Amino acid sequence: MGKQVPIVGYLAIDDGPPHLVAWEAVGSGALYFDRRNADADQGGTEFKRRKLANTGRLRSFTIVHRTVPGVPAPYVSALVDLDGGGSVKANLVNVPPDPEHVKLGMPVRMTTFVAGTDDDGTEAVAFAFEPSEA
Amino acid sequence: MTTDPKRTDNVWILGAYMTKFGRHTDKDLMDLASESALGALDDAGVTIHDMGVLAAGSLFNSQAGVGQQLQKQIGQTGIPVYNVANACATGATAMRTVMLTIKAGEADMGIAVGVEQMGKGGLLGAGGKGDRGRKVYEPSGRYGSVMSVEGLLGTGLMPGVFAQAGMEYAYEHGGVDFEQFAKVAEKNHAHSTMNPLAHYQKQFSLDEVMSAEMMSYPNTLLMCCPNTDGSAAVVLVSEEKLRTLSKEQQRRAIKISASVLTSDPWTERAQVQPDVNTLTRNAAEQAYEQSGVDPQDLDLVELHDCFATAELIHYDNLKLCAPGEAGKFIDERGPWRDGKIPVNVSGGLISKGHPIGATGIANVFEVSTHLRGEAGDRQIEGAKVGLTHVIGLGSACAVHVLEKASV
Numbered sequence: 001m002g003k004q005v006p007i008v009g010y011l012a013i014d015d016g017p018p019h020l021v022a023w024e025a026v027g028s029g030a031l032y033f034d035r036r037n038a039d040a041d042q043g044g045t046e047f048k049r050r051k052l053a054n055t056g057r058l059r060s061f062t063i064v065h066r067t068v069p070g071v072p073a074p075y076v077s078a079l080v081d082l083d084g085g086g087s088v089k090a091n092l093v094n095v096p097p098d099p100e101h102v103k104l105g106m107p108v109r110m111t112t113f114v115a116g117t118d119d120d121g122t123e124a125v126a127f128a129f130e131p132s133e134a
Numbered sequence: 135m136t137t138d139p140k141r142t143d144n145v146w147i148l149g150a151y152m153t154k155f156g157r158h159t160d161k162d163l164m165d166l167a168s169e170s171a172l173g174a175l176d177d178a179g180v181t182i183h184d185m186g187v188l189a190a191g192s193l194f195n196s197q198a199g200v201g202q203q204l205q206k207q208i209g210q211t212g213i214p215v216y217n218v219a220n221a222c223a224t225g226a227t228a229m230r231t232v233m234l235t236i237k238a239g240e241a242d243m244g245i246a247v248g249v250e251q252m253g254k255g256g257l258l259g260a261g262g263k264g265d266r267g268r269k270v271y272e273p274s275g276r277y278g279s280v281m282s283v284e285g286l287l288g289t290g291l292m293p294g295v296f297a298q299a300g301m302e303y304a305y306e307h308g309g310v311d312f313e314q315f316a317k318v319a320e321k322n323h324a325h326s327t328m329n330p331l332a333h334y335q336k337q338f339s340l341d342e343v344m345s346a347e348m349m350s351y352p353n354t355l356l357m358c359c360p361n362t363d364g365s366a367a368v369v370l371v372s373e374e375k376l377r378t379l380s381k382e383q384q385r386r387a388i389k390i391s392a393s394v395l396t397s398d399p400w401t402e403r404a405q406v407q408p409d410v411n412t413l414t415r416n417a418a419e420q421a422y423e424q425s426g427v428d429p430q431d432l433d434l435v436e437l438h439d440c441f442a443t444a445e446l447i448h449y450d451n452l453k454l455c456a457p458g459e460a461g462k463f464i465d466e467r468g469p470w471r472d473g474k475i476p477v478n479v480s481g482g483l484i485s486k487g488h489p490i491g492a493t494g495i496a497n498v499f500e501v502s503t504h505l506r507g508e509a510g511d512r513q514i515e516g517a518k519v520g521l522t523h524v525i526g527l528g529s530a531c532a533v534h535v536l537e538k539a540s541v
Contacts, residue, residue, distance in 0.1 A: 005271050007286065009278025030402060034276035041400040060305055060407070062297035063351035064289050068257065071285030074348075077294050079302065079407050089288035089406040099312070099351060104305040115286050118271040126286050 002121035013125050018112045024050040031086045054110040056082035063097050076102055080129050094130040107132045145233045146376050147388040149178025149369035150499040155333045155487035158363040166365035167249040168207045174367035179383050182209030186241025189216040191228035191248040192491040221526020226494030230393055232370050242375035246368050250489035252361035259292045293350035293358050299410050300443025307458040312352040314461040316343045318442040319357040319484055321470055326481025328512035333362045333487030357442035362487025366495035376541050384541050388502045392424035392535035408527045414451040417533040425535040429453040432475050433517035434504055436497035438524045439482040476514055497522040505538040
């Protein structure tokens, strides 16, 4: 297997089981996935890394049918409220992409997959969510 | 900030105009902007030489000096020009720029012009990284991404973003379903058949709306606004100046009873999904306070129905219905033109079209035209007070309350 890199900086793949990691603003507790200059909530400039849970609930979704070239469709785009804090957007996988099977509020858990391989053989690892109850 | 209705720094709409919305392949940006600017000046009974300020809004041409280009077509008088870009609130922000200049006493009359040529723009909002040349995964940008994440980490395309906003409302307020979202589009397409300026004027049954091509569940093609070319303009005047104008100009003038612009207060979830609710609620709250108008007193509303899912949640955000009852509001035909509070009698963005820079002025044109009693077949009889709303992601939200009043 070649080298692997996370698709985004807030996915940790080399620190135990894959998980999401956020910047937590010291003071307000606000969570961010991007590189920060300051906390948009309270204005502080001190941050610490915080590991987020791999489980949560489906807060909202859409089933994308028409998309940009190169993206397979239909697929489910999901907003997930993570247990213990933090909200994230990702695909919902391992479920038929139809409103009969995708239910608001359903419990979900994180999973990972290889999203692509570059010309050096490096794999990009992405994350998604899947239903955690049959 | 609260505006005392007795204060004399009120600003009025003296003239308003919008072009036919549609695909104007035989015209350029200046043809459209000139038509609306000259139309609004003519409607106001004044000329470009009476204007003390000009603001031009055109999101996709925000670095092109559209205001100065327009002057070079319709009159170079040396007045201050502002070129405005503020997402889908661009036109409304241009209008506010003129209004604030008048309130500040720098001018007693001014013109705001919104214009956009979208062509067949496709889906907006993809962004991300193109794959060019040798492919090497190296983290870049604030999220340290190694490739475009569209379709891999959910969607950022507009039909999906606003679908998620609607489904979030469904999650919080149970009982809102696909059919209720679709009813919004059924209504707006029906309304547009009475508006000759709308991009489309075709009625569709609820079944046709629901069985149209699915774009991003629950938004079908007929529940999404089209990419549209068009322009709209308003001429604004100070109350003091209006008093010196003719009785006919005074009779047709429309009072701006509230003008509010908001951006996003911090909310955690908005880091991954735009929050179109909080800033709209804040803008509405301030607008009702400024104007002293109760939402239930509104005779008509033109709100930002970029997608059917968006319109439904704004019923609640703008307090047109009881909290959590947006689905019930559409079921009871509340926002139909013969309902409790007519919403988007122009056809809305869904059918009238959404030339981004023009949208926030076109809705002011629509409401003003009804308040003047000049809306022809689609007139809401006896309309005295109306509200306009636009929201652009990022975000920017503008709400105006307009009233028929005596100066």
